[in-house]
Amino acid sequence: MDFDDDGNPIIPQGKLVLVRHGATEWSKSGQHTGVTDLPLLPEGEEGATAVRPALEEFEFVHVRCSPLQRARRTAELAGLTPDLVDDNLREWDYGGYEGVTTDEIRERRGFRWTVFEHGVIPGETPGETVEEVAARGSRVLEEIYPELHRGDVALVGHGHALRILAGVYLRQNPRWGRRVTFETGTIAVLGHHHEDPVIEAWNRRR
Numbered sequence: 001m002d003f004d005d006d007g008n009p010i011i012p013q014g015k016l017v018l019v020r021h022g023a024t025e026w027s028k029s030g031q032h033t034g035v036t037d038l039p040l041l042p043e044g045e046e047g048a049t050a051v052r053p054a055l056e057e058f059e060f061v062h063v064r065c066s067p068l069q070r071a072r073r074t075a076e077l078a079g080l081t082p083d084l085v086d087d088n089l090r091e092w093d094y095g096g097y098e099g100v101t102t103d104e105i106r107e108r109r110g111f112r113w114t115v116f117e118h119g120v121i122p123g124e125t126p127g128e129t130v131e132e133v134a135a136r137g138s139r140v141l142e143e144i145y146p147e148l149h150r151g152d153v154a155l156v157g158h159g160h161a162l163r164i165l166a167g168v169y170l171r172q173n174p175r176w177g178r179r180v181t182f183e184t185g186t187i188a189v190l191g192h193h194h195e196d197p198v199i200e201a202w203n204r205r206r
Helices: 025-029 042-050 069-077 102-109 130-148 159-169 174-179
Strands: 016-020 060-065 152-157 187-193 196-204
Touching: 016 069, 016 159, 042 069, 060 069, 060 130, 069 152, 130 152, 130 159, 130 174, 152 159, 159 174, 159 187
Parallel strands: 016 152, 060 152
Antiparallel strands: 016 187, 187 196
């Protein structure tokens, strides 16, 4: 946080708006979808279009988006034009759990596994720890911070990665993200109450 000459915090007036992509085949089935580049389902395109009026309430000075097609198509349908396609907004790399549901992983492992608590294993990709995903989110937040002093910022991406990024914004442990869900085709709005970062809306569709 920046401070003025008298030591008072300079609080960004812009809102940080997180946009989760619309529904895909794997988001419906509960399969972990990290690096797999799936398209939106027709209902996912409808959901991305439906959130457009909610986004029109903001005055975006900066928009950035994950490179994966489900996020880029969501941005397009939601009426957003990314200024930057940012690899740091990719979804969590689930490694050996890519394409596998939580129930299937629990059956294999023999206990009540969760990705936030127990992490992933290597597969076709190495996978990431929650701390590595949080580090990517931190880089995004550091880069967009000056823009929030100019106005609103939109980030279009994925459920787990955006939940972790929100935790970093709120100055929480990265595993805070396990305490919230983030539905497909919805937005979250983050801002400030005095100098404290806060959630102003979550899972908003309209």
